Amino acid sequence: MxxxxxxxxxxxxxxxxxxxxxxxxxxxxxxxxxxxxAESGIQAxxxxxxxxxxxxxxxxxxxxxxxxxxxxxxxxxxxxNTMRIILTGFTDVEDLVDAINSGQVYKYIxxxxxxxxxxxxxxxxxxxxxxxxxxxxxxxxxxxxMELLKAIVQVAGGELSLxxxxxxxxxxxxxxxxxxxxxxxxxxxxxxxxxQGTYSPTGEVSNWLAEDPLVKEAIAAxxxxxxxxIPGDKAHRNLEHYKASGIQxxxxxxxxxxxxxxxxxxxxxxxxxxxxxxxxxxxxxxxxQVGLVLVCARDYKTPA
Numbered sequence: 001m002x003x004x005x006x007x008x009x010x011x012x013x014x015x016x017x018x019x020x021x022x023x024x025x026x027x028x029x030x031x032x033x034x035x036x037x038a039e040s041g042i043q044a045x046x047x048x049x050x051x052x053x054x055x056x057x058x059x060x061x062x063x064x065x066x067x068x069x070x071x072x073x074x075x076x077x078x079x080x081n082t083m084r085i086i087l088t089g090f091t092d093v094e095d096l097v098d099a100i101n102s103g104q105v106y107k108y109i110x111x112x113x114x115x116x117x118x119x120x121x122x123x124x125x126x127x128x129x130x131x132x133x134x135x136x137x138x139x140x141x142x143x144x145x146m147e148l149l150k151a152i153v154q155v156a157g158g159e160l161s162l163x164x165x166x167x168x169x170x171x172x173x174x175x176x177x178x179x180x181x182x183x184x185x186x187x188x189x190x191x192x193x194x195x196q197g198t199y200s201p202t203g204e205v206s207n208w209l210a211e212d213p214l215v216k217e218a219i220a221a222x223x224x225x226x227x228x229x230i231p232g233d234k235a236h237r238n239l240e241h242y243k244a245s246g247i248q249x250x251x252x253x254x255x256x257x258x259x260x261x262x263x264x265x266x267x268x269x270x271x272x273x274x275x276x277x278x279x280x281x282x283x284x285x286x287x288x289q290v291g292l293v294l295v296c297a298r299d300y301k302t303p304a
Contacts, residue, residue: 009034010126011054015044015071016087017063025058028115029122040064041071053079055129056122061088061096061108069096073104081132083125087111145282148176152289162186162297166197166263169290173265174199177279181205181247181268184290187254187261190219208241209266218252218264224284225252228273249273253283257291262298265290 012033014025022037029035036051038044040063048054057075061068072084084104086096089111096108106128107121151172155165166184174182183205185196192215198205209215213236214225227233230248242250247268255263265287 010056010129011036011051012122013038013044013048013054013057013059015039015041015057015059015063015068017060021060021087028118041066041068041074044071045074048075048079054082056083056085056125058085058087058118058122061086069104076104081129081136083129085109085121085125087113141278141282144176148172148282148286149289152286152293155293160297162294163195163197165293165297166195167199168197169293170197170265171199173267173283173286174201177267177275177283178269179267180270181245181266183207183209183266183268184255184263185209185266186263186294187219190261192219192264206241206245208245209264211241212239212250212252214250214252215264215266218254219261222254222256222261224254224280226250226273226275228275231272246270251275251283253287255287255291255294257288257295260295262291262294 010033012029013036014022014029015038016022016025017039019039022039026035026037033056036047036054038047041059042065044057044059057072059068059071063071068086068088072086075082075084083106086105086108087110088096088108096105100108106125109118109121152169155168155172160168166186170182170184173179173184180200180202182199183196184198185207186193192210196207198207214227217223218225227236227250230236230242230250236242236250242248245268247270249269249272251267251273253265253267254261255265267283
């Protein structure tokens, strides 16, 4: 078996009310793309709502019920990074100029189109999409990092006791990493203490950390522990607390400062983990800052 993982095909949407044209577009691109078809703008919006963002949309301009430019404009709020291409056999100059100037259309192609020309335009559109998507992700990561660090700094600068510092930190981590549950629980002499801060979007938190093997290993080894897909993990999938809570991914982060184990941070998701390497690096960085915050709260602030 090859060690290289096959790269998934980019996704594309083709929209045309003429079945022959729609089929031609599908056959032109199905080898290199995962292609979704629609015979109208309304149908295309329904498919996008179900399938999510695509790299490229190719739409005919002249369609009943909804023009191509009108349809494409409706995709902008939910899918701003998608590249949009219009096919037109008419000189709808005003519509096209407005759409291009507003950023709703990347390119327009006149009918009948040359397949090689269209393939070239689509390839450039995909390349542009990849760059835009990467830049957007980088910006989102930077913003998430700033918000998380800001929350930690605010806790450090407040007049909170050690116990009162835990919940806002758990909330900051939980929100930034879209966790279904986040628990920050103190540790002393390698044992979990009762003092904890919790966060869940639903407000419901069940704390079974004391019986969890990942938590025990994180404390013993002083290292991150993670199960990214608990239903597929033989060592953990049959544990009753995972079955009862519906948690499918669990990351346990030891909070350590100058060699002292202070707490554990538990991030839990009800779906397999999709954490990227850069997100794990961010968590590690912020965990170090949390260690400093907890030491300061413990040593220099008077408990409430």
